[in-house]
Amino acid sequence: MAENHFKTPVVREGFPFVLLALGVFFLSLYFLGMPGLIAGVLPAFVLNFFRNPNRQVPAGRGLIVSPADGKIVKAQKDPLTGRWKVSIFMNVFDVHVNRIPVTSVVRKVTYIPGKFVNADLDKASEHNERNTLLLQTDDGHEISMTQVAGLIARRILCYAEVSDRLPAGTTFGLIRFGSRVDLDLPEKTILSVGMGERVKGGESILGTLPSEQSG
Numbered sequence: 001m002a003e004n005h006f007k008t009p010v011v012r013e014g015f016p017f018v019l020l021a022l023g024v025f026f027l028s029l030y031f032l033g034m035p036g037l038i039a040g041v042l043p044a045f046v047l048n049f050f051r052n053p054n055r056q057v058p059a060g061r062g063l064i065v066s067p068a069d070g071k072i073v074k075a076q077k078d079p080l081t082g083r084w085k086v087s088i089f090m091n092v093f094d095v096h097v098n099r100i101p102v103t104s105v106v107r108k109v110t111y112i113p114g115k116f117v118n119a120d121l122d123k124a125s126e127h128n129e130r131n132t133l134l135l136q137t138d139d140g141h142e143i144s145m146t147q148v149a150g151l152i153a154r155r156i157l158c159y160a161e162v163s164d165r166l167p168a169g170t171t172f173g174l175i176r177f178g179s180r181v182d183l184d185l186p187e188k189t190i191l192s193v194g195m196g197e198r199v200k201g202g203e204s205i206l207g208t209l210p211s212e213q214s215g
Contacts, residue, residue: 006052006171014050021046052097055202057169062209064102065168066199068181069095084185098173099202100166104135131156141209144184147175169202
């Protein structure tokens with residue numbers, strides 16, 4: 001189950017990187033003495049990157065909570081489909097654990113290999129390595145959520161599986177070192193965020209789904 005992988009304050013996928021960073025730090029102290037203290041920024045950075053803070057998930061029918069920490073870099077309707085496109089960019093200092101935006105069932109998981117251009121750019125959604133979850137709510141709304149690798153990110157982790165029913169705010173995956181998450185939402189969704197706003201995964205409300213299914 002997806003949430004069982006993220007129970008510790010620092011995600012277990014980060015443990016090898018933490019140990020490596022600590023090794024570099026102690027070796028620097030051993031060989032360089034006091035000047036080696038500067039290497040202490042490395043384990044501090046790694047611990048910060050792989051942190052997994054507790055979040056208070058807001059309760060409410062149809063609420064869409066942010067799947068990631070970061071900055072809104074897109075919040076607009078697709079001119080062809082009329083559906084809302086929302087993108088959240090995560091820099092290397094943001095929490096990189098990803099969360100389910102609405103209580104839903106996973107209908108499909110699709111991984112697509114690709115490039116690693118800057119995730120802050122629109123073309124990243126089309127050309128970069130990515131992993132897409134198709135979610136269906138109890139009201140029948142379909143939401144597409146895509147984890148997109150970035151310029152430095154080289155690994156997308158996703159533990160959600162087809163037929164999993166996951167509550168809003170559930171941690172399900174991780175993208176390493178700078179990336180973004182894209183959401184494709186129903187046309188009549190009422191957005192609560194705009195371009196440039198900062199959001200927190202599992203806490204910030206992005207919008208509200210329509211009360212009736214609209215596709």
